[in-house]
Amino acid sequence: MADEHTSGDARNGFNGSLLDLEIYTTNESTKEEPENQTLWPRTLARKWILVLFMGTCLLYCARMAMPICAVSMAATFHWSKIDSGLVLGGFFWGYCFTQILGGHASDKVGGERVLFISAASWALITAGTPLLAQLSSHTLALMTMARFLMGLLQGVFFPSLASLCSQRVVDGERGFLMSAMHSGSHLGTLLAGAMGSVMLDRYGWESVFYGIGFLSALWALVVWKYLLKGEVTSKQMEKRNDTKWNLSRWLSLFKKSPVWAMVFAHMCMCSTSYTLLSWLPTYFKESFPHATGWVYNVIPWLAAIPSALVGGYVSDFLINHGYSIASVRKIMQFIAMGVSSIFIMLLSGGAFTSFTSAVVYVSAAVGASTFTSSGVSVNVQDLTPSCAGALYGFMNMLGALMGKYYGCFYLFFAI
Numbered sequence: 001m002a003d004e005h006t007s008g009d010a011r012n013g014f015n016g017s018l019l020d021l022e023i024y025t026t027n028e029s030t031k032e033e034p035e036n037q038t039l040w041p042r043t044l045a046r047k048w049i050l051v052l053f054m055g056t057c058l059l060y061c062a063r064m065a066m067p068i069c070a071v072s073m074a075a076t077f078h079w080s081k082i083d084s085g086l087v088l089g090g091f092f093w094g095y096c097f098t099q100i101l102g103g104h105a106s107d108k109v110g111g112e113r114v115l116f117i118s119a120a121s122w123a124l125i126t127a128g129t130p131l132l133a134q135l136s137s138h139t140l141a142l143m144t145m146a147r148f149l150m151g152l153l154q155g156v157f158f159p160s161l162a163s164l165c166s167q168r169v170v171d172g173e174r175g176f177l178m179s180a181m182h183s184g185s186h187l188g189t190l191l192a193g194a195m196g197s198v199m200l201d202r203y204g205w206e207s208v209f210y211g212i213g214f215l216s217a218l219w220a221l222v223v224w225k226y227l228l229k230g231e232v233t234s235k236q237m238e239k240r241n242d243t244k245w246n247l248s249r250w251l252s253l254f255k256k257s258p259v260w261a262m263v264f265a266h267m268c269m270c271s272t273s274y275t276l277l278s279w280l281p282t283y284f285k286e287s288f289p290h291a292t293g294w295v296y297n298v299i300p301w302l303a304a305i306p307s308a309l310v311g312g313y314v315s316d317f318l319i320n321h322g323y324s325i326a327s328v329r330k331i332m333q334f335i336a337m338g339v340s341s342i343f344i345m346l347l348s349g350g351a352f353t354s355f356t357s358a359v360v361y362v363s364a365a366v367g368a369s370t371f372t373s374s375g376v377s378v379n380v381q382d383l384t385p386s387c388a389g390a391l392y393g394f395m396n397m398l399g400a401l402m403g404k405y406y407g408c409f410y411l412f413f414a415i
Contacts, residue, residue, distance in 0.1 A: 038167050038168060039168055039169070039170060040168045040169065045168070045169060045173065045177075047227065048168075048227065049176075049177055049180055051219075051222070051223060051227065052115075052161065052177075052180070052181055052184075053180050053181060053183070053184040054184065054219060055115070055119060055184070055219055055223070056157075056161075056181045056182070056184030056185050056188065057184040057185070057187045057188035057191065058119075058188060058212070058215055058216045058219055059119075059122075059154060059157055059184075059185070059188060059216075060184070060185045060186075060187075060188030060189050060192065061188045061191055061192040061196075061212045061215070061216075062122055062123070062126045062150070062154070062212050062213070062216055063091070063150070063154060063188075063192075064188070064189055064192035064193065064196065065126060065129075065192065065196065065208050065209055065212050066087065066088060066091070066129075066143075066147060066150075067088060068192060068193065068196040068197065068200060068208060069196075069200060069205035069208055069209070070084050070087070070088060071084075072200060072204075072205040073133075073143070073205055076205075077133070077139045077140070079140065083140055086140070086144055087140065087143045087144050087147055088147065089147075090143075090144040090145070090146075090147035090148040090151065091147045091148070091150055091151040091154075092151060092400055093148055093151060094147070094148040094149060094150065094151025094152040094153075094155065095151035095152070095154060095155045095400045096151075096155065096397050096400045096401060097151075097152060097155065098151075098152050098153070098155035098156050098393075099155050099156070099159055099393035099394065099396045099397035099400065100159070100390055100393040100394050100397060101156070101393070102114060102118070102155060102156020102157075102159045102160055102389070102393055103156070103159030103160065103162065103163055103387075103388070103389030103390040103391070103392055103393030103394075104387075104389060104390040104393070105156070105160075105389075106156070106159060106160040106162075106163035106164065106389040107163050107386070107387055107388065107389045107390055110163075110164070110167060111160040111161060111162075111163040111164025111165075111167065111168075111389065112164060112223075112227070112228055113228070114156055114160040114163075115156075115157065115160050115161070115164070115223070116220055116223050116224055116228060118153050118154065118156050118157055118160065119157075119216060119219060119220040119223070120217065120220040120224075121153045122149075122150055122153040122154055122216065123213050123214075123216030123217040123219075123220055124213070124217070125146055125149055125150055125153065125213075126150070126209055126212050126213035126216060127209060127210055127212075127213025127214060127216075127217065128213070129143070129146050129209045129213075130205075130206035130209050130210065132146055155393075155396075155400075156393075158181075158392065158396055159389045159390070159392045159393035159396060160389060161178075161181055162178075162377075162378075162380055162381060162388050162389050162392035163388050163389025163390075163392070164389075165177055165178060165378070165381055165388070166380075166381035166385040166388035166389075167385075171319060171325055171382065172316050172319045172320040173316055174316075174378045174381055175311070175312045175313075175315035175316045175319070175328075175332070175373070175374035175378055176309070176312035176313050176315070176316045176374075177312070178312065178373045178374060178377050178378045179308045179309055179311050179312025179313075179315075179370070179373040179374050180308070180309060180312060181373075182308050182370060182373040182377070183304065183305045183306075183308035183309055183370070183373075186301050186302075186304045186305050186308070186370075187305055189301060190298060190301055190302060192212070193297070193298075195211075196208045196212075199211060253384065253387075253391075256383075258383060259383065259384075259391070262376050262379055262380060262383065262395070263394070263395050263398065265333060265337070265372075265375075265376045266372075266376050266377070266395040266396070266398070266399055267395070267398050267399055267402060268337065269336065269337065269369065269372045269376065269399075270396075270398075270399030270400075270402045271399075271402045272337075272340070272341075272344075272369060273369065274402055276300075276362075276365070276366065276369075280296065280300070280362060281293075281296070281297065283347070284296040284355075284358070287353075287358070288355045288358070291355050295359060296358075296359055296362065299359055299363055300359070300362045300363045300365075300366040300367075301366065303363040303364075303366060303367045304366050304367055304369075304370050307366075307367035307368070307370045307371075308370035308371075308373055311332060311335070311370055311371040311373060311374050312373060312374045314332075314374075315328050315329075315332050315374035315375075315378075316374075318331075325382050326382075328374075329374070329375050329376070329378070329379045329382065330375070332371045332372070332374045332375035333371070333372060333375030333376055333379075335368050335371040335375075336368060336369050336370070336371040336372035336375055336376075337369075337372070339364075339368040340364075340365040340366070340368035340369040341365075343361045343362070343364040343365035343368065344361070344365045346361045347361050347362065376395075377392075380392045380395065
């Protein structure tokens with residue numbers, strides 16, 4: 001996490017980093033001008049928050065389309081469980097490869113352009129999946145490739161978001177922005193599960209891909225026409241990003257203990273998230289076989305949305321009222337990891353845990369874990385604003401590897 005002696009200037013719009021200063025003072029100064037011309041005005045920032053929230057929601061809708069339709073597609077194309085696992089697992093393989101590249105590109109040209117290109121591309125793939133499935137008899141290979149490409153294109157989204165946040169948003173407003181984006185992911189998961197299931201039953205699995213693909217393409221069109229307006233980066237940003245990042249500077253960066261503390265904390269949060277997603281349905285089904293499924297499949301993730309927004313608001317409120325950025329990020333991360341783990345351990349009560357209390361514990365654990373959006377997830381922008389996208393991509397790549405691990409683990413038991 002960030003050093004304790006973060007200066008007050010950082011809270012007043014100065015987007016420099018102590019880590020940057022420590023690494024580069026021997027060669028050249030990286031201190032930026034206090035008047036950063038690339039920052040969004042407050043009214044424009046609010047528009048982008050709403051638009052990016054919707055974009056993150058659609059991102060997860062598109063990501064969940066295949067898992068929702070997998071059973072129906074398996075019946076249609078005569079897939080085995082292993083075949084279905086290969087198709088679904090293809091996403092994570094692609095997702096790992098473009099994390100750093102997408103973040104680096106965003107650091108250079110601005111996250112808006114990368115987000116637009118990414119959204120337009122995976123919208124096209126989503127809408128074209130039913131057509132691709134009918135293209136030839138090699139449906140399994142085509143669907144696996146489609147999921148792999150989906151992972152490649154969506155892999156740049158969150159690193160680009162981190163880069164965009166560090167370029168365009170002041171320190172005292174980053175927590176709420178990142179929290180809003182992550183709450184959009186929970187909403188997208190819920191909407192995909194609810195609306196996708198209805199469309200699947202009434203109109204077939206093809207309608208799910210067509211509908212989500214159309215909405216994603218519409219979102220990309222709105223961003224391009226009304227927000228980007230053909231001018232993606234400013235001259236100030238191009239000048240600022242003209243600094244070359246060579247291997248020696250990256251090695252110097254990775255010698256810093258706060259960086260590795262941030263990386264490992266992010267990996268732990270990803271591990272927790274994948275564990276909850278993978279095993280909670282099994283836990284409730286085995287512990288409370290007669291319980292209503294939608295209760296434990298919806299309520300915990302529904303509780304995560306307001307919790308994430310509250311965490312982001314509180315973090316920005318504390319920073320804007322004089323608390324050090326380092327202290328606020330650590331408090332948020334303590335809640336995300338420490339408090340959530342307490343509620344998870346309470347689930348091990350076995351026969352002493354009722355269904356109601358189990359749902360409460362899980363909802364509290366998931367809700368507390370969202371505070372990482374204003375902790376580690378935004379701390380990368382405090383430590384290294386000049387390469388926030390690339391470094392966040394590195395962190396997210398390692399987190400995605402955890403997803404592949406759990407995917408292989410699930411596939412092993414399916415076999």
